[in-house]
Amino acid sequence: MWGTPEGAGRLVRLLAGAYGVPERVVMDAWRRTRPTDVVPLLPERAARGTGSAAQKVWDALNGRQRTYLTCIFQQDQEAEEDQQQRRFLGGTGRKAVEWRRMDLALYAPPELVGYTRIQSRLRQAGVHDPGAGSSVAALERRRLVVTYRDRVYVQGLGEVRRTRVELTRRGRAVARRALGVVREKGPPPPLMSRWLWRILVRVALAGSEGVDGSLAGRGPHFLAVGRSPGGGSPSRGFIELRHPEGAEHGPYRWFVTESGLRHIRDHRDAYQELYPDVDAGQVVLSCREASGGPQRA
Template sequence: MEQWRAARHLFDEHGCSEQFPRVFLYIMTAGTHANLRYRREYAGLSIEEFAELVGVTTRAVRYWETGRREIGDRYFGRVLAVLGCDAQAIGERRRGEETLRDLRRGASLSAEQVAAHLRKQRTTAHMKITADKVRALEQGNTVPGRPWRSVQDCGTIARALANLYRVPTRLLADAWRRTNSTVAAPDLAPASKRAPSEGAQQAWDALNERQQLYLRELFHQDQEHEQQQAQRHLDGVPYIPVVEWRRLLFCLHAPASVVGYSPAQERLRAAGVHDPGAGSSLSALERRGLIVCHHDAVRVEPIGEVRRTRVELTRAGRSAARAGLGIECPATPPGMLSEWLWRVLVRVITRAPISDGDVPGRGTHYLAVGHSIRKGVPSRGFIEHRQPHGAVGGPHYWYPTRSGISHAADHLAVYRELYPRVNTEGLERHLSEPM
């Protein structure tokens, strides 16, 4: 299956799907190292040219392509750079399953070079990190010394390694947890909530009481729509473009006795405004760039075509409303999932195994082993698409990986505070069950 995925990715990526059956047959018989050969040939490089670019002998390349020898740490990153691909493309590992050694090899560094770099850095020099300690960390062994028992110190080391390996900090932290559970998990210093900007507060203060009331009620309705769309996304309901659901129906220009009141008008009436038309208050908010009014016509039976006004809050409008209401924007801490991805992970953990349709949208690209958000940004590797253990043939389902379970267990308290709207009741029971 891994060989199939590697070959499929290699040729789909370059629009060569018609060659896929022949290539896959070769790889199945020749081994995953055949991926390296096909990558080289696709790049239009002879063995001699490839060897010169990487800085090795032609014999070394032949050994790599026949599987007689592993690509050394010193040259692995160079191979990827010359071929313009990642490790998954040559069958070395799947995205979302990287270990610390994988990341070091991808940077073409030895353990000695890593240790020497860390001893020169101001933040890690006092930790006296040696090559033996780097190897012990990569092998999942206990690393002696006080820094390796401190989540803060391990967080400092993780950030230094991420910078050295040129990968996102969250990718390094994920690889750390997959690699070694005997040392402290790195603390990436979660961010605090962001206070509203001074400009947003000034925009709110410049409004009169009636304008503030209009903006406040429109903001509340906008946030309700956002929550509804997040739930639709999670439930796999057909996607509604943002440009549509952000436009809130404000009023129909017809007698209320015939067409009734819109949800926005009902909100304003409940707040004491009994003439919530589309007049001066909306115009004032639009002049300040806090909303955009859209005017069109719709057919309403039995009176026929009726003019309609819809209102869309701008980013500045939402910021001003948050400032006026004293709402701080939750900043997603480094290495943590967004709210909708956390919802997806919770759903997979609590309902596994689940079918394809229960993982909505692009959740797989961000969370699933073997996937990638875009080039250079691997998935988190928190869920996987596989057959049940022991099954031979048959359908595949979504399961959480060990990394996904560990991530949820390690950060459950933080997520509950960060995203209180996500239902995690009983999640602890699923986190303690054997996989």
Template sequence: MSVEKLAEAVGVTPRAVRHWEAGTRDVGDRAFGRLLKVLRCSAQDLTGRDPGTESLADLRRDAGMSTEEAASALRRKRGARDLHISAEKIRDLECGRRVRGWAWGAPETLGRVARMLAQVYRVPERVVMDAWRRSRPEDPLPVLPARRARQPSGEAIAVWSALNDRQRSYLTCIFQQDQEVEEEHRHARPVGAEQRPAAEWRRLTLALSASSGVVGYTRIQERLRGAGVHDPGAGSSVAALERRGLIVVYRDRVYVDGLGDTPRTRVEMTRLGRAVARAALGVLRDAGPPATLLSLWLWKIVVRVALAGTRGVDGSLAGRGPHYLAVGQSPDGRTPSRGFIVLRHPDGVTHGPYRWFLTDSGQRHITDHLDAYHNLYPSVDSEGLDEISG
């Protein structure tokens, strides 16, 4: 694009664009958001800022909002009625200054503000909380409103009621196998096992079109037999569940020793299917740990790096943990990492292998939440972290 075309698309003068390119003037807040859209790039592409180091001001600019626009969007939120949010308060919040107003001193109020900011900036709550601690390290920790476990919907219960006994058995056994495989996959991540896409491991083998005396029974068929279904094929019951949008059926062929290419039926649960099964079986979706806290396998990585201290951890840290935790990384190419660990040379060393070390954000996270982690994951050996956090 020419300077003139870019200026016209962003809504500024060509002179302003020339200043940006020369580095003699910063891009204004409003123009920054429009610039991201016109160039179809991320904020990191323009700023060179590493994911996992964002401040509150960075999140607002990444959303393409000025302080006035952010304040206006927040005032429209139901939970903001008594906070009298203004652009000045947004600026004070971002700069680490005291925000005037009696309600702004309570951790619960700050948690409400953090949740609303996540909604307005369209980022996960954990991203806002991490940016908050970088911007306001001396503040009391905001307390996010507790998340509730999701209750089953009336639609899910109605769908279950419309199924016959055999269809219910099939849906139940497929759901149980789906949850078992998900648990196996979850436990494989911390040990660095090869990660397959969910689209692959959620497709469960239901049946092989061959004699059970030769190929045996699949895990789902064994469950069905235990539930009293002694001819667990892939016929009308499976077709009925697919018509209702509860499962997706895949038919292909697989090589079996002694039989050659054998027809195979695989099934994958849909979101509606899981919702119906959970409603029928009384399985509430776990609300999970608070949004700020790490999952078990990520917490183990942080503990390992923290306890290594100035020695650091070998740079070949296995698994996808660094995508979620390390400065400069992102788990999905869009959401920034937590920024709790960094790959660098040890202090005083300018060459040789890189190692993983805890960042200041990681240190603050441990200090803020160590007691919560002790209660949440008592099996994790974190002896020595009390001294580090102190």
């Protein structure tokens, strides 16, 4: 049965589970080693529950606790959007473990240190008086947030006590459910984010000229041959850093690999539907001439 796209997709999912790797790893290996086979079509995953449990958690909170959770969630989403914009512009984003920990309070006169972003949101929501300790503690007991307490140096004041707060996945789910925020779904495997697709298209369109070896951001960690975004699963292997064809010295440049070209051919229509703002209309024609360079799996 695996000779059909649907059957092959089911087999890919079973292999990914058996080996404990992401489905895209199996898909990429499949296309590298069996390029003449049908392209596997992964079955859609069953929809998750209605979120009634998250709603019950929200209903159990009092008004002040809901306000705190809402303001923390809004700041968390703003920080996430900022990181996405950095990546889209080619910059290097920080690790989530860093930016998801947000300043809640600095224990010094506000006329000297100002208000944190979360405190400013709380003030706009009408919460001006003390009470952060008990409200945040209630959220932490329900495993909606995690707090961190340390000291930070402030010019002219020395070390100042600080409280930082981080939303848990449970806390984020409760806030989304209560506020009616629909989580943006990522692309289905083996498709990539708009950010990575844009990089791949850029390199492919460069053809035999390649792209400057100083390609900014973390894109190469996810796309380049021999890389690994987190030290675990391998990267996609869709681009490689090498000398231009026929050159033995000089600057290295980024070129699309045969695997990258095949991925484009396999899924260009799906990407066009997902990201119509990324112009990939001529990408296959433009990168054919670049497919003759040295290739590595």
